[in-house]
Every structure is written in structure tokens, then in C-alpha cells.
Amino acid sequence: MKSPAITAWGVYSVWHRHAMVYRRTWLVNCLPPLSEPIIYLVSFGYGLTPLVGDVTYANQSVPYLNFIAPAMIAIGILFQSFFEGAYASFIRLNFQKTWQALLTAPLSFAEVFLGDWLWAATKGMIAGSLTGVIATVWGLYPVWNLFFAIPIMLLGSLLFGAMGLLTAGSIRQIDQVNIPIFLLIVPMFTLCGTYFPRTTLPPILGQIATILPLSSLTDLLRWNLGLPEFWWLKLLWMITLMIILRAWQFARFIPS
Amino acid sequence: MLPTTAQSIDRATALVAYDLWKLYGERPVVQGVGFTLNPGEVLGLLGPNGAGKTTTVGMLYGAVNPSRGFVQFGSIQVQSNGRSARAKMGIVTQEDNLDPDFSVMENLVHFAHHYRISSKAARQRAGELLAQVDLQDYAQNQIDELSGGMKRRLVLARALINHPQIVFLDEPTTGLDPDARQEFWKLVTDLKQRGCGVLLTTHYMDEAQRLCDRLLLLQQGQVIDQGTPSELIDRTVGKEVVEIEGVDVAELQTLATQAGTWCRPFGSGYLLALPPNPAQLWEQLTSTQPQRLTRRQANLEDVFLRLTGGSLQ
Structure with a gap:
């Protein structure tokens, strides 16, 4: 009888290995997702609020700090899940030969791949959750909004983790990670309605920015300030993109 | 000495490779390789670099899909049940792929997790194995603190964490000094004595001559001759x-x-x-x-x- 290509235990076992590595240096690992939003909120929030004042979003005037707080959650998810998928997976695949070692155990290729993907998503969730807690403690994001935002955060983490793994499977040298970073990640980070509403951009640039997935994630996480028109379309777009990227990345990794 | 636990050996389990071929594009890397590896036997794949030894081993444990042919391990067809087969196999790959994020002991314990071995049982088994490969004093050391020979012994210990019935050693002593090679040879001999089937790839003829019961000589992916070391020497050279x-x-x-x-x-x-x-x-x-x-x-x-x-x- 043919054994299944994927078992829950197999995926969990790979994920567990990454979690154990993370646990060894959890304090160092938790520092960036804790310190980054604080630094951004202090510098952009307090530094720019006197200059910017309130921001018009969803037909209402919103304090600038309240406007950028949900974006900080989205950015934390983007960076942590993408970089875990791209850099860390590339290193495990090509330098540490962790994948090669795992495939000598009773694990299938699909399980190793899914374990890495879920771990990248987990890193995104950790970053998003820690940032969300800071925003909540700061009084910038209601706690129940944060609670119900968890599925959206998970979707974003899976999406950007898939993007990272696709990068790891597509590049030949580690420096090539910079290509998607400068062509995709940095433009998303700056243009997707994170630090200013996309309505201030030139129309064409604003439309391009709206297509980028960080815009959808940021808009959905900003639901405490009002859900955007066609919010369900944004949700569908993220799900579709995640499925496409997952299939694509799987094809990049699968051995001959 | 390696353990002699009765649970680890199924004497009826042999590994049979049937007409294995591997082509990358049009280029054949392995061409029609077939053999049987019996329990308690050390079978050597001997050949120069690029002869197809590592690709053959990859097909034997299901990491590489053959273009033609298949591998039967007891009642398990490896290509469709790689996971089940690997649960009973131990694999030492050519490269040291130990986990640099973990200590020596953790490398074994976390690897045991993939076999659903409980943490307590894994620690006990890891302790036994570290003693057997003479690394018990290095249990808490990091991987980069080990010498090349120690790393190879640790990779072997990791491959034995699941009491395998069969062990693949892909050029296990490449780059080791003579003393470290001798120590490794002793471990292989112990494995054979406890009834484990061992497949050894090497390009060291002294290693093959000393350890292997039978040899397959590979060149350009083809078996050019086979037999016991003394048979091959007598028949071919004198x-x-x-x-x-x-x-x-x-x-x-x-x-x-x-x-x-x-x-x-x-x-x-x-x-x-x-x-x-x-x-x-x-x-x-x-x-x-x-x-x-x-x-x-x-x-x-x-x-x-x-x-x-x-x-x-």
C-alpha cells in the first residue's frame, strides 16, 4: 500500500525542529518584532504627528498613530515571514543541508516543504501578535479587533511565507534575495498605505500599490477604522495569491 | 561495541535493487544497476568520483526517483513507500549535514523525534549511541567544536537512532585521517556483527577490501564486475x-x-x-x-x- 505523501505528524515534526531552534534563542528572536514597532511608532508617530496631524481614512479623521498602528502589524508579518521563508530556508537548504538530513528520516519531501512554510508563517504570526499587543497596550488597537484579526494575520503570514520560500527555491546565490527585496518588499513596505493613505499617490501608482498584497493585508487589519469597500475582494485576492504562490513554490522545490 | 538488541534486526529483510536507471535529461548517470543486500552483509559500491554511487544510494532510500527500475526492501516498495522504508533504514550521507543549531546530544534527540521516539527514550538511546561512538564526553558540545572524524561518528550515531535493519554509508571516511578511518571501520564491523545489512560506497580500495563481503565495481553508472574482493583480484589480476x-x-x-x-x-x-x-x-x-x-x-x-x-x- 502506498504511504501518504503528507501526514500531520511529519509536517509537525519539521515545524517542531524549527521551533526548538527558535526556543534556544527566543529572547534574541523576540527582540526585533518587539523593538521594531516601538521604534517605528515612537519615531514616525511622535516625530511625524505634529507635522501631519490627523489623517483622513475611510471618510473620517484619524490620529496618525492610530492610522499607522495596524500597518505596523502588517509590516511585522511581511518581514518576519518573508525573511524566514527566503533567507532561513535558503540557508537550511543550501548551506546547513538541513533538508537533506530531514529527508534521510521517515519524512516526505512535501512534509519538509510544508513544515518550513508553516514555520515561516509562525514567525510572521509571532511578529504580528507581538506588534498587535504593543499597539493594544499603547491604546492604538482595540483588543477585540486584535483577537478577530488573527485569521487575517495567519493568511498574511502564509502568503508572505510562501513568497519567501518561492524566493529561496528560485535563487542560486544568497545575494539574489535582494532582488525580490528591492523589487517587491521595499515597494510594498513604503507604498501600500502603510505610512500614508494610498489616495495621496498618483492614481496609477495608487492602483498598482492596491494590487500588491500588503495593501490588502493592511486594509483588512485597519478594520477598526472602517472596512474598505469590496473588502471581501481583498480577502479573496490574498487567498488566491497564496494558493498560486504555494503551488508555484512547490514546483520550484520538488526534486527530479 | 554497538548494541545487540534483538528488536533491531529482522533477519528476513533484504534490500533488492532491480535494474535501476537514472537519466538527467538524455545523460544516463546510473544504467541498469541491480543487486541484493542481505542482513549481516557489507556490500561495497566501488568506483571513481562520478561513477553513480551517490545517485544509486539516493534511489535505494527513496530520495532520488529512478528513471527505470525499483527497490524492494522486505515487503516495502521504496519508491512508493519511502517513508515506511526509511523508518527502518539508517542513512549516512556523503556530506556532514548535522544540525549546527543543536548540541551533539540535541542532534540525536531532535532527530529521534522524526521517528516518533519519545523524548525520554530518545535521550536514553542517544546516551547509548554516544558511548558506542566514543562521544559521550562531547554530549553538550556544539557541532563546530567537533573534529571531522567525530562528526562522521556522530552522523553514524544519528543514523542508528531508530535501530535500523539496514544502513547506507555514502563515502563515510572521505577526508578522515588514518586513525579516524580505523575507528570508523570498527563501527562498521560491529554493525555487520549485529546482523545489520550495510551498503558502503567508497573509492578507497583498502577500505572496500577490508570491510566488504561483496563488491560491485561501478564505472560511468554501470556495474563492470562484481564478487568478493579476493574473487575479483584472483579473477582479474592474479x-x-x-x-x-x-x-x-x-x-x-x-x-x-x-x-x-x-x-x-x-x-x-x-x-x-x-x-x-x-x-x-x-x-x-x-x-x-x-x-x-x-x-x-x-x-x-x-x-x-x-x-x-x-x-x-
């Missing part, structure tokens, strides 16, 4: 050979032909197989006043030289 330098090639060739034997270029000179009654040829060779003339026992390197015209290194 008992003794001569290394000779500083003589006229044509004269040497004539002497070899007259004696019903052969000679091949070898290093900066020639290798000549001595016939069963070598007295006359030996006398003729000494009379040619060569710069160097060495008479020695034939070995597997000579077998390979005879069969392929090249050396193993």
Missing part, C-alpha cells in the same frame, strides 16, 4: 603484480605478451600482472635494469586499473 619504471614500453609489452599477462600505465611507470609461475618473467624484468621495480600483492586498485584503464582516485 596473486602478484609488479610496478616498474624506466624501461622501454615496447620491450615490456613483448615480455608481458610472451608470459601471457598484461601491463598498463601506472603513475610514472607501468603495472604488470605476474602469471602463476612468475620466475622466468621476474628474471627477464630484472635484467632490463629498470629504475624502479617493486613486486607486491595484487589489490582492488589493480583490478580497477585492469578493467577500466584508470584509477579509483
Whole structure:
């Protein structure tokens, strides 16, 4: 009888290995997702609020700090899940030969791949959750909004983790990670309605920015300030993109 | 000594490779390799770099999909049930792929997790294995603190965490110093004694000659000969050979032909197989006043030289 290509235990076992590595240096690992939003909120929030004042979003005037707080959650998810998928997976695949070692155990290729993907998503969730807690403690994001935002955060983490793994499977040298970073990640980070509403951009640039997935994630996480028109379309777009990227990345990794 | 736990050995379990082929595009890397590996047997795949040894091993444990043929391990068809097969196998890959994020002990314990071995049982098993490979004093060390030989022993210990019935050793001693190689050989001998089937790939003929019960000689992905080391040597070369330098090639060739034997270029000179009654040829060779003339026992390197015209290194 043919054994299944994927078992829950197999995926969990790979994920567990990454979690154990993370646990060894959890304090160092938790520092960036804790310190980054604080630094951004202090510098952009307090530094720019006197200059910017309130921001018009969803037909209402919103304090600038309240406007950028949900974006900080989205950015934390983007960076942590993408970089875990791209850099860390590339290193495990090509330098540490962790994948090669795992495939000598009773694990299938699909399980190793899914374990890495879920771990990248987990890193995104950790970053998003820690940032969300800071925003909540700061009084910038209601706690129940944060609670119900968890599925959206998970979707974003899976999406950007898939993007990272696709990068790891597509590049030949580690420096090539910079290509998607400068062509995709940095433009998303700056243009997707994170630090200013996309309505201030030139129309064409604003439309391009709206297509980028960080815009959808940021808009959905900003639901405490009002859900955007066609919010369900944004949700569908993220799900579709995640499925496409997952299939694509799987094809990049699968051995001959 | 490695453990002699009865649970670890299923004497009925053999691994059979049927007509394995691997093509990358149009280029064949492995061509029609087939053999049986029995419990308690050390089978060697001997061949130069690029002969297809590692690709063959990859197909044996299901990491590489054969273009044709299949592998049967007991009742398990490896290509469709790789996970089940690997649960009973131990694999030492050519590269040290130990986890640098973990200590020596953690490497074993976390690897055991993939076999659903409980943490408590894994720690106990890891302790036993570290003692057996003489690394018990390094349990808390990081991987980068180990020497090359220690790393290879730890990879072997990791491969044994699940009490495997069969172990694949892909060039396990490459890059090790003579002492470390000797220590590793002892571990392989212990594995054989406890009834484990061992498949060893190597390009060291002394290693193959000393450890292997049977050998498959590979060249360009094909089995060019097989047998026990002594069978291969006797059949292909004979008992003794001569290394000779500083003589006229044509004269040497004539002497070899007259004696019903052969000679091949070898290093900066020639290798000549001595016939069963070598007295006359030996006398003729000494009379040619060569710069160097060495008479020695034939070995597997000579077998390979005879069969392929090249050396193993």
C-alpha cells in the first residue's frame, strides 16, 4: 500500500525542529518584532504627528498613530515571514543541508516543504501578535479587533511565507534575495498605505500599490477604522495569491 | 561495541535493487544497476568520483526517483513507500549535514523525534549511541567544536537512532585521517556483527577490501564486475603484480605478451600482472635494469586499473 505523501505528524515534526531552534534563542528572536514597532511608532508617530496631524481614512479623521498602528502589524508579518521563508530556508537548504538530513528520516519531501512554510508563517504570526499587543497596550488597537484579526494575520503570514520560500527555491546565490527585496518588499513596505493613505499617490501608482498584497493585508487589519469597500475582494485576492504562490513554490522545490 | 538488541534486526529483510536507471535529461548517470543486500552483509559500491554511487544510494532510500527500475526492501516498495522504508533504514550521507543549531546530544534527540521516539527514550538511546561512538564526553558540545572524524561518528550515531535493519554509508571516511578511518571501520564491523545489512560506497580500495563481503565495481553508472574482493583480484589480476619504471614500453609489452599477462600505465611507470609461475618473467624484468621495480600483492586498485584503464582516485 502506498504511504501518504503528507501526514500531520511529519509536517509537525519539521515545524517542531524549527521551533526548538527558535526556543534556544527566543529572547534574541523576540527582540526585533518587539523593538521594531516601538521604534517605528515612537519615531514616525511622535516625530511625524505634529507635522501631519490627523489623517483622513475611510471618510473620517484619524490620529496618525492610530492610522499607522495596524500597518505596523502588517509590516511585522511581511518581514518576519518573508525573511524566514527566503533567507532561513535558503540557508537550511543550501548551506546547513538541513533538508537533506530531514529527508534521510521517515519524512516526505512535501512534509519538509510544508513544515518550513508553516514555520515561516509562525514567525510572521509571532511578529504580528507581538506588534498587535504593543499597539493594544499603547491604546492604538482595540483588543477585540486584535483577537478577530488573527485569521487575517495567519493568511498574511502564509502568503508572505510562501513568497519567501518561492524566493529561496528560485535563487542560486544568497545575494539574489535582494532582488525580490528591492523589487517587491521595499515597494510594498513604503507604498501600500502603510505610512500614508494610498489616495495621496498618483492614481496609477495608487492602483498598482492596491494590487500588491500588503495593501490588502493592511486594509483588512485597519478594520477598526472602517472596512474598505469590496473588502471581501481583498480577502479573496490574498487567498488566491497564496494558493498560486504555494503551488508555484512547490514546483520550484520538488526534486527530479 | 554497538548494541545487540534483538528488536533491531529482522533477519528476513533484504534490500533488492532491480535494474535501476537514472537519466538527467538524455545523460544516463546510473544504467541498469541491480543487486541484493542481505542482513549481516557489507556490500561495497566501488568506483571513481562520478561513477553513480551517490545517485544509486539516493534511489535505494527513496530520495532520488529512478528513471527505470525499483527497490524492494522486505515487503516495502521504496519508491512508493519511502517513508515506511526509511523508518527502518539508517542513512549516512556523503556530506556532514548535522544540525549546527543543536548540541551533539540535541542532534540525536531532535532527530529521534522524526521517528516518533519519545523524548525520554530518545535521550536514553542517544546516551547509548554516544558511548558506542566514543562521544559521550562531547554530549553538550556544539557541532563546530567537533573534529571531522567525530562528526562522521556522530552522523553514524544519528543514523542508528531508530535501530535500523539496514544502513547506507555514502563515502563515510572521505577526508578522515588514518586513525579516524580505523575507528570508523570498527563501527562498521560491529554493525555487520549485529546482523545489520550495510551498503558502503567508497573509492578507497583498502577500505572496500577490508570491510566488504561483496563488491560491485561501478564505472560511468554501470556495474563492470562484481564478487568478493579476493574473487575479483584472483579473477582479474592474479596473486602478484609488479610496478616498474624506466624501461622501454615496447620491450615490456613483448615480455608481458610472451608470459601471457598484461601491463598498463601506472603513475610514472607501468603495472604488470605476474602469471602463476612468475620466475622466468621476474628474471627477464630484472635484467632490463629498470629504475624502479617493486613486486607486491595484487589489490582492488589493480583490478580497477585492469578493467577500466584508470584509477579509483
